[in-house]
């Protein structure tokens with residue numbers, strides 16, 4: 516580390532560039548799994564929380580954060596995992612939610628069902644399965660354009 | 671062995687053994703969507719196992735880790751309820767087994783969120799969200815299959831009749847339960863029987879299934895006294911890597 520004035524804002528900014536390994540269109544910050552960043556002298560502590568307790572992406576996320584910060588010259592990194600407060604889809608950033616839909620994943624809705632088809636925006640939808648390609652998603656289908664799509668479960 | 675350690679093993683082993691049973695469906699479930707659902711449910715349960723057994727290992731303070739507890743204990747050291755270790759048989763039995771478990775797990779974990787033990791409360795807070803989602807799915811699937819064709823209804827009834835004698839053990843309080851209740855760590859399991867029964871009755875009636883009359887209850891899983899012959903076979907598969915290559919890590 517050459518600069519002695521590493522700020523927490525700077526670390527957050529670097530983390531903004533770390534993609535979620537399973538939904539690479541959003542960052543780990545957008546996903547809301549980074550809960551805290553603190554910098555003391557040159558030591559950085561990043562606190563992360565799992566989306567689902569068995570989410571296999573968590574170890575990859577931890578590794579990606581380590582790699583990204585090491586690239587920026589961070590040599591003293593402490594990665595802390597906390598489970599409380601439990602992750603909720605309320606923590607997805609507004610930016611992340613918009614990107615999800617563009618990517619073809621219906622963002623979470625408080626009502627528990629997707630609002631519209633991410634492809635054609637139709638509201639004629641049917642549930643295919645309560646689970647999708649990752650623990651955080653369910654499988655839905657649009658009965659207008661007939662395309663299946665992932666729905667980000669609301670928890 | 672401390673009562674808290676014993677209690678934590680029960681939580682972890684329930685999740686681990688049921689999680690492994692669910693994972694056995696991976697690649698062979700009746701439909702792709704069900705395959706994915708079962709694999710994801712298994713994943714949630716294995717994740718919860720890591721939390722429970724991780725804390726158990728800390729409490730034991732004997733240098734063991736969650737992995738050691740999962741992969742290097744023999745059947746008699748397991749503390750799961752018998753209901754979760756019986757073989758899958760068919761898709762119907764698996765879903766009925768999961769439903770009977772979820773119907774207990776949701777009120778149980780909800781109560782544990784108020785535990786006097788902060789770590790227990792934290793793990794429960796994380797897990798209960800997943801459990802609620804599991805119950806939603808398992809209850810709906812039990813109804814869909816029970817209220818389905820004559821064949822699916824008969825299979826669900828057979829599954830229920832088979833599993834019913836294993837449900838009594840869930841609510842049979844013992845010394846560990848008494849100690850946990852006294853310390854405010856967990857309520858007595860028996861205090862949740864009514865809530866569980868209500869969910870069961872509602873779902874079975876919507877599923878056109880009949881609750882068996884029998885009050886006979888198998889026991890011995892939660893104490894480790896007498897597991898079924900099935901657990902050893904399951905562990906042989908689950909633990910083979912750590913048994914063949916001790917201390918192997920990813």
Ligand SMILES: [Zn+2]
Nearest residue numbers: 632635657660
């Ligand atoms: Zn559409």
